[in-house]
Amino acid sequence: MSIVVDKLVKEYKTGTAVGGVSFTLPKGSVTGLLGGNGAGKTTTIAMIMGLTLPTSGAVSVLGVDMLRHRHQVLARMNFESPYVEMPLRLTVRQNLKVFGRLYGVRDLDARIATLAQELDLVELLDRPAGKLSAGQKTRVSLAKALVNNPEVLLLDEPTASLDPDTADWVRARLDRYRHERGATILLASHNMVEVERLCDRVIMMKQGRIVDDGTPDDLLTRYGRANLEEVFLDVARGRGIAAEREAAS
Numbered sequence: 331m332s333i334v335v336d337k338l339v340k341e342y343k344t345g346t347a348v349g350g351v352s353f354t355l356p357k358g359s360v361t362g363l364l365g366g367n368g369a370g371k372t373t374t375i376a377m378i379m380g381l382t383l384p385t386s387g388a389v390s391v392l393g394v395d396m397l398r399h400r401h402q403v404l405a406r407m408n409f410e411s412p413y414v415e416m417p418l419r420l421t422v423r424q425n426l427k428v429f430g431r432l433y434g435v436r437d438l439d440a441r442i443a444t445l446a447q448e449l450d451l452v453e454l455l456d457r458p459a460g461k462l463s464a465g466q467k468t469r470v471s472l473a474k475a476l477v478n479n480p481e482v483l484l485l486d487e488p489t490a491s492l493d494p495d496t497a498d499w500v501r502a503r504l505d506r507y508r509h510e511r512g513a514t515i516l517l518a519s520h521n522m523v524e525v526e527r528l529c530d531r532v533i534m535m536k537q538g539r540i541v542d543d544g545t546p547d548d549l550l551t552r553y554g555r556a557n558l559e560e561v562f563l564d565v566a567r568g569r570g571i572a573a574e575r576e577a578a579s
């Protein structure tokens with residue numbers, strides 16, 4: 331298994347952000363984490379990456395306990411999040427160099443040149459990161475996330491702020507990366523088209539808990555719906571399977 335999350339909890343003074351979440355993600359799988367605002371998706375991803383310390387529970391990535399030995403595996407994973415700003419005065423190239431060195435990437439200049447070609451960043455390489463549009467920044471963040479060719483990739487809304495055409499292109503890029511690298515990907519998204527297109531499994535979260543889990547087809551059948559958007563609305567509005575189970579117990 332590439333990622334094992336076991337009874338993960340994150341309590342803040344203001345309340346419970348993640349209230350006991352468990353799942354396992356096999357190598358090469360692409361899983362979507364779906365849920366409304368405040369459901370706990372970002373906090374879950376941050377705990378898997380080791381950016382946020384859990385209150386309790388365990389996370390292992392590629393067989394390594396992230397709470398004790400995360401330095402052993404960090405070079406084999408990466409993440410993208412709109413919440414993590416890059417140094418804005420540095421150019422795109424300098425940013426990619428800093429992150430590439432942090433991850434110990436060999437032949438870094440060649441890697442940056444390849445990524446710039448693939449993500450259409452050639453024209454932007456010598457511009458300061460602070461002078462980019464939101465969509466351009468998202469593409470640079472994706473380059474940062476791929477700089478070390480990670481086996482495990484965590485993405486927090488990878489196409490937020492992209493126009494539909496660029497978003498579609500980024501999804502195609504991620505799909506190709508997944509197939510070429512055999513990477514395991516966990517992505518939080520509000521975009522159902524994205525999830526239906528990329529994910530072989532969907533984990534639905536609400537108020538810090540997992541309320542459903544299955545392939546997109548399983549969920550459509552279970553809820554009797556034509557698309558994931560309708561399933562999402564059922565779950566968000568409390569008409570989900572979890573609500574029915576609770577009512578029945």
Ligand SMILES: Nc1ncnc2c1ncn2[C@@H]1O[C@H](COP(=O)(O)OP(=O)(O)OP(=O)(O)O)[C@@H](O)[C@H]1O
Nearest residue numbers: 342344346347365366367368369370371372373374
């Ligand atoms: N640093 C923090 N301190 C206190 N509360 C926090 C902190 N970070 C997150 N929370 C709270 O934890 C809950 C889960 O937040 P989280 O960002 O994980 O949700 P999300 O599912 O990613 O939401 P969104 O879709 O809006 O990005 C929210 O109620 C949020 O207010």
